[in-house]
Amino acid sequence: MERPPAAGGPGGHDAGGGRRFGSVELLAVLLVLLVVFRNPLASLISDARLQTWTTVFVSVLVQAVPFLVFGVVLSAVIAVFVPRSFWARALPRHPALAVPAAGLAGVVLPGCECGSVPIAGSLIRRGVTPAAALAFLLAAPAINPIVLTATVVAFPGRPMMAVARGVASLVVAVAMGWLWLRLGRTEWIKLPHRPDLDGLSRGNAFWAAVRHDLMHAGGFLVVGAAAAATINVVVPERWLSSLAGNAALSVLALAILAVLLSICSEADAFVAASLSQFSLTSRLVFLVVGPTVDLKLISMQAGVFGRRFAVRFAPATLVAAIVVGTGVGAVLL
Amino acid sequence: MNRQAQAVVMLLLGGAVLKASLGDLYLRYVKAGLQPFLIGAGALLVAAAVMTLWYELRSRRTTSHAHEHHHEPRIGWLLILPVLGLLLVAPPALGSYAAGQAGSVLTAQNSASDYPPLPAGDPVDVGLLDYASRAVFDQGRSLTGRTLRLTGFVTPGPDGEPMLARMVLSCCAADGRPIKVGLTGAGPSAVAPDTWVQVVGAYTNRVGKDPVNDADVPYLQVTGWQEVTPPKQQYE
Numbered sequence: 001m002e003r004p005p006a007a008g009g010p011g012g013h014d015a016g017g018g019r020r021f022g023s024v025e026l027l028a029v030l031l032v033l034l035v036v037f038r039n040p041l042a043s044l045i046s047d048a049r050l051q052t053w054t055t056v057f058v059s060v061l062v063q064a065v066p067f068l069v070f071g072v073v074l075s076a077v078i079a080v081f082v083p084r085s086f087w088a089r090a091l092p093r094h095p096a097l098a099v100p101a102a103g104l105a106g107v108v109l110p111g112c113e114c115g116s117v118p119i120a121g122s123l124i125r126r127g128v129t130p131a132a133a134l135a136f137l138l139a140a141p142a143i144n145p146i147v148l149t150a151t152v153v154a155f156p157g158r159p160m161m162a163v164a165r166g167v168a169s170l171v172v173a174v175a176m177g178w179l180w181l182r183l184g185r186t187e188w189i190k191l192p193h194r195p196d197l198d199g200l201s202r203g204n205a206f207w208a209a210v211r212h213d214l215m216h217a218g219g220f221l222v223v224g225a226a227a228a229a230t231i232n233v234v235v236p237e238r239w240l241s242s243l244a245g246n247a248a249l250s251v252l253a254l255a256i257l258a259v260l261l262s263i264c265s266e267a268d269a270f271v272a273a274s275l276s277q278f279s280l281t282s283r284l285v286f287l288v289v290g291p292t293v294d295l296k297l298i299s300m301q302a303g304v305f306g307r308r309f310a311v312r313f314a315p316a317t318l319v320a321a322i323v324v325g326t327g328v329g330a331v332l333l
Numbered sequence: 334m335n336r337q338a339q340a341v342v343m344l345l346l347g348g349a350v351l352k353a354s355l356g357d358l359y360l361r362y363v364k365a366g367l368q369p370f371l372i373g374a375g376a377l378l379v380a381a382a383v384m385t386l387w388y389e390l391r392s393r394r395t396t397s398h399a400h401e402h403h404h405e406p407r408i409g410w411l412l413i414l415p416v417l418g419l420l421l422v423a424p425p426a427l428g429s430y431a432a433g434q435a436g437s438v439l440t441a442q443n444s445a446s447d448y449p450p451l452p453a454g455d456p457v458d459v460g461l462l463d464y465a466s467r468a469v470f471d472q473g474r475s476l477t478g479r480t481l482r483l484t485g486f487v488t489p490g491p492d493g494e495p496m497l498a499r500m501v502l503s504c505c506a507a508d509g510r511p512i513k514v515g516l517t518g519a520g521p522s523a524v525a526p527d528t529w530v531q532v533v534g535a536y537t538n539r540v541g542k543d544p545v546n547d548a549d550v551p552y553l554q555v556t557g558w559q560e561v562t563p564p565k566q567q568y569e
Binding site for chain 1 (some may be wrong): 371
């Protein structure tokens with residue numbers, strides 16, 4: 001592969017060719033301005049709401065950075081070091097069987113949902129059927145041992161909560177995979193253009209994949225974190241209390257709350273536990289929806305799979321999670 | 334954004350994460366247990382930046398100019414925001430505003446089992462969550478007859494009287510929820526919200542309700558208090 005010229009090259013804001021004002025220069029100017037105007041900027045956020053917004057925004061990102069970085073590194077390992085033929089051998093040949101197999105494989109990826117998006121993208125690039133990669137994407141953050149243990153701890157004396165969560169989340173993941181097999185179209189998925197890795201040395205290809213996915217998925221993660229922080233500050237919890245009495249409304253309210261708050265799947269059980277006015281079934285729906293659809297995930301999915309994908313996949317997953325969560329809750333809780 | 338600029342952004346982000354996690358700053362945002370992962374992630378970000386620059390500079394020497402237009406992700410510019418958040422702003426830990434927004438966390442950890450006796454000491458330091466659970470679920474059996482010392486920040490209660498509060502985290506501040514303890518007797522008065530205080534007092538069986546989520550809010554009979562500097566680990 002021919003490399004583009006470095007400075008003044010095909011960045012976002014400059015035409016190719018000679019040494020013009022490129023993105024490095026823009027970045028330098030931006031940083032100098034920010035350091036110069038540091039104090040006025042800091043005093044802008046002295047208001048309690050803005051300060052809370054900033055704290056939550058920074059926290060969501062600090063919490064997500066390790067998962068993002070490790071997820072991106074794992075996806076680069078998949079892209080560079082795992083041969084294409086591996087996936088054909090590892091997963092059942094028939095796509096309808098590959099879906100539940102990939103969903104169950106989610107057990108082995110402990111962590112939050114931020115890491116699983118780039119990994120699922122990397123799997124599709126390596127020829128894994130999208131249906132199986134999506135089942136993995138949905139299952140991994142919800143049914144891994146760390147998340148289920150956290151659920152047991154958060155609901156003392158109610159181990160069925162963790163069982164119901166595992167079952168419902170796996171059912172949603174497999175159902176969405178099969179739904180994709182029936183109705184999904186490949187052209188809805190538009191993986192971001194990643195520089196072709198084939199002609200590069202392994203080291204170069206690995207770091208190129210890491211850099212690209214970090215900048216891409218990380219940028220979208222910032223959008224999601226900003227949205228989550230806004231909701232966190234704007235929606236006070238007391239608005240919810242009035243909805244808790246009605247069975248149907250409480251399920252819907254907590255499903256939407258899970259989407260809006262975008263809490264890590266390792267932590268959402270503790271939040272669900274403290275929403276004590278709500279029924280156990282509605283809190284189960286909160287736990288099933290959260291790791292599969294939330295603002296942070298929607299923005300990362302839009303970034304990694306394209307907007308055409310996200311506008312179809314996220315609402316469908318939300319409906320599936322609500323229906324399955326309610327059903328499993330009615331039977332098991 | 335070209336690759337050199339991306340390398341700079343990754344270097345800044347990795348540096349910011351390292352700076353926050355090698356000091357105490359990260360404790361304002363996440364649990365202490367995340368520290369090794371943050372250090373690892375920060376180091377990987379710095380490595381990715383260095384390797385990007387390395388390959389970039391090497392290929393500049395070896396290949397001629399070729400105008401192949403890749404769409405390098407522009408969305409990556411947004412990663413400057415967390416860098417600014419950590420390096421320039423470094424917002425404080427959650428305080429009384431957040432405590433007023435959410436209901437008391439007490440219902441989350443209800444294991445109505447036998448509580449072990451408090452450690453020796455007079456007064457003895459008790460966490461807010463520990464005090465609240467012993468007071469509500471154990472009817473104060475393990476608390477009676479002891480002089481207790483609680484540390485937290487002041488937050489306005491429903492009746493305008495100051496309460497003592499502390500935020501409880503599971504992962505990060507986005508899931509932070511308050512634990513609140515009401516104060517009767519000679520509690521801190523005319524103290525601004527968010528002031529950190531240490532109160533000394535005794536168990537009382539008075540229990541109120543958090544208006545936000547109807548959770549039980551136990552009270553403490555205060556005999557004395559003083560302002561203190563916020564602890565390093567502000568969350569419980």
